[in-house]
Amino acid sequence: MTSALQDFQQFVHWLHRPDSGASDDARRFANMVSENFPAVAASSRQRSQRSSVLSEFARLSLTATSPDEPVPQAAEARAGWAFRKLHHLTVGPFRGFRQPEPFELQKRIVMFYGPNGSGKTSLCEALEFALLGAVDEGDIKRIAADRYLANSHEGRFARPVLLATDFDGRHRPVMADADTYRICFVEKNRIDAFSRIAAKPAGQKTELIAALFGIDQFNDFVGHFNDSMEGQLTLVAVKNQELVAKQATLNQDNATVADEGAALIRHAQAEQNYANAYSQGMTYAQLLAAIGSAEYPGRLQELEQAINQPAPTIFGVSATALINAYSASETAQKALNDLEGQLAKRSNDISFQDLYTAVLGLQQVVGDQCPACDTPLAGDYQALHNPYQKANDGLAGLRELAELQARQRTAIAARNAASEALRIFLATFAQRVGATIQSPLPVQRYLADPGVDAQRAWWVDGFQPDETGKSLAQRAVDLATELEARDVASRVILDNRQDLIDERDGLNQARIGVTTLASNRLQTLQAVTDARARIVAFAADNAPLIQQVAEEVEAIARDTRIRNAYDQFLSLLRRYRTELPGTLMAGLNALTLELYNEFNVRDLDADKLSALYLPVTGEGRIELSFRGTPAARIDALQILSEGHVRCLGLSILLAKCLSIRAPVIVFDDAINAIDHEHRQGIRETIFESDRFTGTQIIVTCHSNEFIKDIQNHVAPEHWAAYAFRHHSGNYHPRVLGNAMTQSYLLNARAAVERGDDRAALGASRQALEMLTSKVWGWLGRCEQGMLTLKIAGSGAEPGLRNLCEGIRAKLRGAPNFEHADKAPIIQALDHILGIPEQSLVWLYLNKGTHEEANREDFDVGVVELVVQTLETLNALQLRAR
Template identity: 55%
Template structure:
C-alpha cells in the first residue's frame, strides 16, 4: 500500500507534535533523512552501510537544516472523505492494459472475475495509483514508478482517471490521498504475509501488524538503521588524549590552580568563623587589631603590661575569728573557776573519799581483818563495824564529788585547748602582718608575744587598759577589723585581675592561631604562585598542541551533536514504529471479533471468540478467549489454524476500514486467500448483513463459484459484474461486460420475460435449493436449526422436497417463535411444496429440469407464479430474532 517514504513523512509530522518534547537536533536529523530518503532507503545495515551514508550526509548538511516542520503538501495531509462512492474508472495504457478501458463503478458492489494473468491486478493497481498516488509493489521492487506502471507494448503509461459521487450525488474527480484511502485496500498478499508471519517463532513476529496493514516497507526501512553510528564518527580526541597525557606532569599544579578560588574562600570562611567564635560580631581584622603587634600594640600588650605588676596579698584575718577565740578562752576559764569553787566547799568530803578509797584498796590484802586495827571482821572478838562495807557505802555517798572532780578535769582540758587555739591564732596573725617582738608598733609586738604561759589565763593580761584607756587586746581586735576590710578590697581587685588573665590567655591563644593561619595562607599562596609559573611554562611549550586540541574539540562537538541527534532520532523512530499497532488497532477489538465469528459461522459456539485483544506495541501478541473458556486468555497465533488466522487478518482489516468509515473497500483477490470453508461466512458478512450496507465493495476474484454466490444472494440491482479473459494476440485483456448473470432468479425472470418457460424452471429449482439452505441457516441462528428430514438411505443427502417439508414443519411447530418473515415463508413453501404433494408447481420444478419427448407446454401462469413466489422468498431479509 503506502510507500515507506509516505509513512516516514507521517513520522515527521509525529516528530513535530506540540507535546512531543523532541529536541530540534532530532527533528533536524529526521529532516535530513527525509530530504535524502531515496538514497537512505537504498542502503542497508549490512556492514554499517546506512550509518556510513548518514554520517556523510550529516557532516555536509546537518548544521544548515531547518528544524521547523516541513511543508509536505497533500501526501500526508489525510484530507478525509470528499466523496461517497466511486463512479467511474478509465485506465490505459497502464500495466497490463494496452488500450483505454472504461469501467462503470456506480453500483454498491462491483465484481471483477477472471483467471490469473487476465488483468485483475493491473486494475487494482490503477485504483491504488488513483487513490494513493503510488503503487506499493513497484516501491517494494525498487522500480521507478514510470518504468513499473508503463505498458511494455506501448512503452508508456497514462495516469488512471477516477471519478466518484459526492454527498450531493455530483460526480467529482478523486484526488490521491494516501492517508485517507490507504485502508480502503485489502490484498491477498497482505493476508498471505500475515498467515506466514503467524507461523514464525514468537521472536520473529514483530512485523506482524506492519505486514497486515501494508506497512512492511516502512517496517523494513526502520529495521535497516544501525544501532549506532559511533564507529563512523570521529569521537575519540586523539590530540586531546596526547595533551592530557602531557598534562599529567602538571596535573597537581592544574588541580591547585583550579582550586585557588576555593582555597581563598576556605581561608576567608575559616577567618570569619574563628573571629565569630572568639566573640560574636567580631571581624577577623578587629581580632588582629586586638592581638596587636610590636609595631601596633593592641589589647594583648596592654593586658600583659598590667598583669606583669605583682598581685596584692590577702591577710586572711577576721575580727570575728579573733573575738571568738578570746571568747572561747574566757568561757573555758570561767567554767574551771566555777568548778574549782565548788570543790573548795567540799574539801572535807574529799578527805573521806580518799580514806574510803584507800581502805577498799587494802581489802584484797586483808579481807577478814580491819586494815587499821587488825580486828577480825567476824568471830570473837570482831569489829563493831565492817570497815570495807563502811568504805563502800561512804564512796557511794560521795559519788557527786567524784563527778565534780571529773568535770573540773574536763574544764581544765577545755581551757587548755582554747588557750592553744588563741595562741595559734596570734601566731598566724603575727605571720600575716609580719609582726615581731621588735616591731615598731605596740600592737605588732603584742601580737608577736601576747605573753603565753601554759596553764594560766595569760590572755587576760591583754585586757588591761594601757595608755589611752584601750587595752591591747581591743586594739588587736580593731586592727583585725581593719585588715578584714583591706582583704575585701583586695579580693575584688584579684577577681578583676583573674578576668584580665583569662582575657590575656585567650588573646595569647588567638595570637598563636592567627600566626598559624597566616602561615598556612602564605604557604598556599606561594604554592599557587609556583604552580601558575609552571603551568605558564607548559602552555608556552605546548601551544601548537593546545591549538590543535581546540580545533579537535570543535570537530568532536559537531560529531557528538550528530551522534546525540541520531540516537534520539532512532529511539523516536522505533518508538513511533512500536506505537503504530496501538494506533492502527485502536477501537478494533470488538468489531474484529464480531466479524471473525461471522466468518466462522459454522464453528461450534464454544469455538467462537468471547474476547479479542489486539496488540498495542510492535512486539505485542494477539490474544483471545473462546466462548467455551471465556476466562482463559491465549495467544491467537498459537491456537488458531492457518485458515482461522487468515480470517482473523481479514476481520482486522475490515474492522479498520469500517472504523475509519471508508466509503469503499477494494478486495484485490483477497477472497482467494481464504479457504472455501470460510467463504460462505465472509460472503454473508460482507454482502448480506447490514454492517456494510452503505459501503461500496469492489472485488477481484478468480473463483467463479464465489461470484455466482454473490450474484444469487444479493439483489441484482446492487451489483455489476465484469469478466476478464486472456488476450487473443493483441496483448490487451478481453473485458466482457454483458455476459448472462449467474444469479438463478435473474436468469429465471429473464427466461419468463422471453417466453422460455422450460428455461425458467431449471434456475428456479436451483434458486429453491439455494433458498432452502439459506432458510435452514437462518433457523439455526434463531435456535431452530434442528429439523426432521426423511432420507432415502444410509449416506444419502436430504432431497429438496424433504428438506422443504422439514423446514415448513419446524416453522409450524415453533409456536413461540415470532418473526416478521415466518408467515410469508410458510405461505410460500405451502404453495410450492404443499398439499397435494404432486401439485403443478412442484411437478414443474421436477419436470422442467429433465428432457422429455412430446412434452406438453408448461402453463405460463404457473411458471410466472412459481418465479414470483421464489422472488418473494428471496426478498425476505431473514434477520435474527
C-alpha cells in the same frame, strides 16, 4: 519505498507534536531524512552503509535544515472522508491493459473475477495508484515506476482516472492520499503473512502486524538504521593528540639541549669508572693508549705480535721411564732363564710326568683292565700292579716339578708384558720425535724399528756398543734426557704465553666497552644536534597539523551535535515503530471479536470467542477467551489453527476499516487466502449482513463459485460484476460486464422476458435449491432447524418438493415462533407447492432441464408465478431474532 516514505512522513508529523519530547536537532534530522528519503532508503545497515549516507547529508545540511514541520498533514486538516463511494475508473494503457478500459463502480458491491493472468491484479494496481499515488509491488521489486506501470506492448502508461461520488452527490476526481486510503486495501499477501505469525519468534510479531496493516516497508526501513553513527563521525581529537604528542617531543628536545653539559659529565664519569674497573688507578686516557690503534699501536698490538709467534713443542719423553722399561724387560728375562735352567736338570722327571698323565687319561677309555696288556685289575686272574694307582703315586712324587713348570709359565707372561711395555714406549718415543726407518740418525732408525721379536729378548740387540763404545739403547736414553731438558724450557715459555693471552683478551674486551662508551657519547651529541634542529623547524613543519587541529575542533563540535541528534532521532523512531501496531489496533477488540465470530458462525458455540485482547505494543500478545472456558485467557497464536488465524487477521483489518468509517474496501484476491470452510461465513458477514451496507466493496477473485454465491445471495440492484478473460491476440484483457451474470433469478427473469420457459424453470430450480438452503439455515439460527423430511432411501438427498414441504410444515407447526419473515415464507411456499407435483413445472423443478422431445408447452402464467415467488422469497432479509 513509497509507502515507507508516507509512513515516515507520518512519523515526522508525530515527532513535531509537543508530547514527543524531541529536540530541535532530532526534528532537523528527521526533516533531513525526509528530504533525502530515496537515497537513505536505498542504503542498508550492512557495513554501516546507511550511517555513511546519513553522515554525509548531516554534515552538509543538518544545521541549515529547519526544525519546523515541513508541511501540514492532509489527514489532520480534513474533517472527514473526501467521498462517499467510488463512481468510475478508466484504466489503460497501464500494466496489463493496453487500451483505455472503463469500469462503472456505482454499485455497493463491484466484483471482478477471472483466471490468473487475465488482468485482475492490474486493475487493483490501478486502484492502488489512483488512491495511494504509487504501487508498492514495483518498489518491492526495485523497478522504476515508469517501467513497472507501463504496458509492455505500448511502452508507456497513463495515469488511471478515478472518479468518486462526494457527500453532495457530485462526481469528483480522487486525490491520492496513501496515509488515508492504505487501510482500504485488504490484500491476500497481508492475510498470508499474518497467518504465519504463530511460527515466528516474539521479536518478529511486530513485523507481521506491520505487514497486516501494510506498514511492513516502513518497518523494514526503520530496521536498516545502524545503532550508532560514531564510526562515520569525527568524535575523537586524533589530530590534536598527534599535535600534543609532537609538542611533548618538542619539550623533550628542549630538555635534551638543556641537559647537554650534565650528559657529557655523566659520560666522562662512566668512562673513568670503566677504566678503574679495568685496572685500579688507570685513567681513561691510559686505557685508550693501551688499546691503541692501527695508527698509534699500544700494548694490545704488542701482545698480538708476541702471541702470534709459534708455540714450542712439548715431547713428554722421560729418560728414567725408558731406563725402567729396559730394566723391567731384563729382569723378567733373567727370571725366566733361571727357571728354564732348573727344568732342564729334571728332564727325565718330565718324561715320567707325561707318562703318568697319559695312563690316567686312558682310565676312562679302558676301564678295569690294564691299558698295556688288557689284564683285569680284579678277579682270579688280575694284574700284579694297578697301573692307575701307580700313575697317581708317581704324579704325587713329581709335585715339585709341576710347581716349577707353573712358575715358568708365570715368568713367561711377565717377560712378555715387560717386552710389550718397552715396545710401546719406544713406538711412542719414535712418534714424538718423528723417527722413521729412513731417518738420518741411527738412534732415530732404532726407535722407529728396534727389532721387536716376541719369542726372544729382542732389546738385548740394542745393548751392543758401536765403534764409539755406545749402544743404541744408551743413545736412546741420552736423547730422552735431552728432550726432558728442552720440555722444561718450553713449559716456562707456554706459561708466560697464557698470561699474554689473558692480558690480550682483557684489552679486547675493554676495546668493546670503550667502543660502546664512545657510541653512547656520540649518540648524546647527535641527539642534542637533532633536538636543536627540530626546535628550529617545529613551527614550520607542523603548520598544516596546527591548522588541522583547529579544523578538527570544529568537526568534533559539528559531529557531536550530529551524533546526539541521530541518537535521539533513532530512539524516537524505534519507539514510534514499536507503538505503531498498538496505535493501529487500539479500540478494535469488541468489533474484531464480533467479526471473528460471524466468520466462524458454523463453529460450535463453545469454540466462539467470549473475549479478545489485541496488543497495545508490538511486544504484546493477541490473547482470547472461548465461550466454553471464558475464564481462561490464552495466546491466540498458540491455540488457533492457520485458517482461524487468517480469519482473525481479516477481522482486525475490517474492524479497522469500520472503526474509521472507510467509504470503500478493496479486496485484492484476499478471499482466496481464506479456506473454503470459512468463506460462507465471510460472505454472509461482508456481503449479506447490514454491517457493511454503508461501505462500498470492490473484490477481485478467481473463484467463480464465490462470485456466484454473492450474486445469488445479494439483491441484484446492489452489485455489479465484471468477468475477465485472457486476451484473444491483441494483448488486452477481454472484459465482460453484467451480461454474463451467475445469479439464478436474474437468469430466470431474463429467460422469462425472452419467452424461454424451459430455461426459466431450470434457473428457478437452482434458485429454489439455493433459497431453501438459505431458509433452512435461517431456521437454524432461529433455533427451528430440526425438520422432518421424506427421502427415497439410505444415503439419498431429500427431494426439492419434500424439502419445501418440510420447511412449510415446520413453520406452520411452530405457533410460538414469531418473525416478520415467517408469513411471507409460508405464502411463497404455498404458491410453489400449490403447483401440482405431477405437473410439467415440478417435473423440471425436480429433475432439471434435461433434453426431452415432444413435451407439451409450459403454462406461461405458472412460470411467471414461480419466478415471481422466488424473487419475493429472495428479497426477504431472513435475520435472526
